[in-house]
Amino acid sequence: MASTIPPHFVLVPLSSQGHIIPTSDLACLLAERGARVSLVTTPGDAARLQGVADRARRAKLPLEIVELPFQPADDGVAPGSEGVDTVLRWFQSLYRLAGPLEDYVRALPRRPSCIVSDLLNPWTVGVARNVGVPRLVYATPSCFYSLCDLNVATHKDKPEDEFVVPGMPMRVELTKSTWPLAFFSPPSWEAFLEERNEGLRTADGVVVNSFLDIEGQFAECLEAALAMPVWVLGPFFLNNRDEEALAERTDQYKPSASMDENAVTAWLDDMAQRGVKVAYVNFGTVVGMCAGQLYEVGHGLEDSGTSFVWVVREEETATLEAREWLEALEARTAGRGLIVRGWAPQVAILSHPAVGGFVTHCGWNSLLESVTHGVPVVTWPKFADQILNERLAIDVLGIGAPVSATAPVVGQLSVLRADVARAVSDLMGDGEAAQERRRKAKQYGERAHAAMEKGGSSYQNLTKLVQSFAQSGGNGTRNTTPSIFSTSAMEPQEIQIER
Template sequence: MSYGNRKPHFVLVPLFAQGHMIPMIDLARLLALQGVAVSVVTTPRNTARFKAMIDRANAAGLLIRFIEFQFPCTEVGLSEGCENVDLLPSGDLAKTFIAGLSMLREPLLLHLRQQCSKPSCIISDACCPWTSEVARELRVPRLVFHGPSCFFLLCTHNVSKHKSGGHLADEFEPFLVPGFPHKLEVVRAQCLKFFELPGWEKLFAEVAEAESMADGFVINSFRELEAAYIDGYQKALGRKVWAIGPVCLSIKETCDKVTRGNTMNVDENYIRNWLDAKETGSVIYVSFGTMVSHSASHLIEIGLGLEASKRPFIWVIKEKEMWPEVASFLSEGFEERTSSRGLILRGWAPQVLILSHPSVGGFMTHCGWNSTLEAVSVGVPMITWPHFFDQFLNERLVVEVLRVGVALKFNMFIRRVADDAEGLITREDVEKAVTELLDGGAEGEERRKRAKELAEKAKKAMNGGSSCEDLTLMIRHALERAGEASDAQEP
């Protein structure tokens, strides 16, 4: 794109959580590829996770830089270094973390005022409503970046707007979502907006107010996947919604796929060689994102189910999940019994690299939207086990609408899977789901075909198609609004 004498400058403000930062960094690359200068607000520990990737982008001529601030850990009562949600010792500290994040408002405003020219646009994570004040004081447009699926966004918007289910004594009593493109029966407990919880009323109101003043909304999806929901959401909001994803497809180089989000404990070549030795479509990849944490009993049931399935598998276990019982289970027979067909990765895993390998035929996932889109982008069917928030509705989209997934254990009657939950899934559930996904007869073949077709549509959307068009329109809209604001300030 041609911008005249002045290169546009977009400032991106993510929520410091990997599920939010990773797509925001991908968005930064997409903008830079369009000739936009991009600054990403971050902190030292978050910078370290993405520095190698951004250094390579800059070496390739892309203009992406970090605006790095010290996170106010001490001021809000957090231990030093708690600069990302996944570094918090307890989920109970989430509200404290959000309060700390909002304290970056003044440093960011001061920094941007000190620059030679003000930014063209601020793109903020929906969970950072304080950026609305920054944009207003600088008189620049602000776009809201939404991480979840538009299926989730439209459903929760309509439920919240119409107060459906508010009269229900039982939050698990099913009801139909009003104004949805098709019949969808939900329970109130699984269709709440983010922060729509007791004790979070103030932040929920701030997010709603900030969204009401936004100049538009950016979502990580593509029209061929969610056209009806994108159109419905745009109509419901009365403002533009641009679908510019799947942003994970902006990552082309293997080294970027490996370092996208963090560093791992295993050499990439070891993983690639392991996968190269397996038959096409034979491996089940098991990973539940950065936030989900399982009890020891659930991890052991997953392991025994994978063993009983007799299928090759890659299983990612987070360091915080290495309970003594789990360590004993792995070392006292399990790893030895499955050594010929199982690979256990402890800590961070290069998910995009793994999913894109031809040997991977299925993905057992928590249905986080990033993971879901990464699977869709490479045509890998899913076994779904949602744990909280948008994941339950993402499962409905994957299993019931797109029909590219198998539910591990479809259960409408739970708000969230707690860390210490017991007995929700069994080894028999895991074995059955793996077998159904990787075999499944004619139905399984149709599922795999649909997944491959969606992957082709995703690639076309990002390669000159609908998502490229929306990205161009979004940049143009932001610059037009910036120009209008500048003209309004002329004496």
């Protein structure tokens, strides 16, 4: 009888903080199930992943960080650069990793079982084909977004501005003005987006950081539309079961001048002891605010009368005027407001009992972390998948409310202090709508943890994924696996989304 060899997954994240961190979580999940994992990345990102490598070493997990030679300075761009064309040049510069990745795979004593590549790394398609290895796509957004994006891609010529997204299990109304990149991609992006889409269409399956209790109906429709397995395995970060593991995920991205996590926690502890609920305000690491908008947010938080933790990016206070204004705001809100400059321990904050709401840009990592900790949200999306994640939070899950009644135009929604004050007051208040959002958020938080526990939907799906790529007799081929929604793969689940 042929022996079963543990599968070997080669993970290729996009070189970006919001992509690498959840990919490293996935790597640990796979390794803890006995799979060998190679997390392949650039030298700079490998250095940032040292905490993950140390954790794997201590736990004796079969996980290695693999550095590929890469010099982004050749293109004059760097990770975190802003501007549409600059970001595109960064994505394109990563194509130079194809040769080193293929060399690494060919040098292995045994072919890996599978390459798991970020959706925004379409250059891995040729590598997987050349070495004869199956390829899964790690789709970093929600299933809801991916399904909308896939369905809209075939209807770009629809003439009217307002439309209903076809192929959805529920009615989803959008406008071209709120999601323009789905219809009016800059010419410089067309070739890249087509390669991205082709990479998705030709994959052997899709991995998603979500869970079936919030996205089961969308995952099932996505699987049917793509005619390939969609492995819903999250929330990945719940695999980090202690504070040390959580800190190791993000410490390498924390600027040396950042506020100490213990100081933030101590402040929240004091709020909890006083019975005060706090609003957490953070708009992510990609898009900054102009000074005028920053002032509106600050005055709105002050006028709301609510206690808050507000994360302000360093570049947002680059001018002396902005710094002096922020210091004056801190003085006026002392005792009920905490302003964190540059970086914050987001998961530690969201999991703290003093935190009762989150004002967010609706990045998928942030929204999933909020859902998982049972925290309702005020939504203020900026671009990309954030627009549709807002719809998921408000229209499907019922845990969110928009910061403004004004229909947003991507990157151009100007919010006044009165909007911020009203939204935060409503989020943290005792109104019927606020209480219902909190009830639903708490319910989904409990379900998120249950999904990752032994016997939960994500736990079972991960087990089946590892088993489906187990190698028998060393032939390096993937076992045939049915749809994760079929009765032969798992017991059918009835997914009910509360309205």
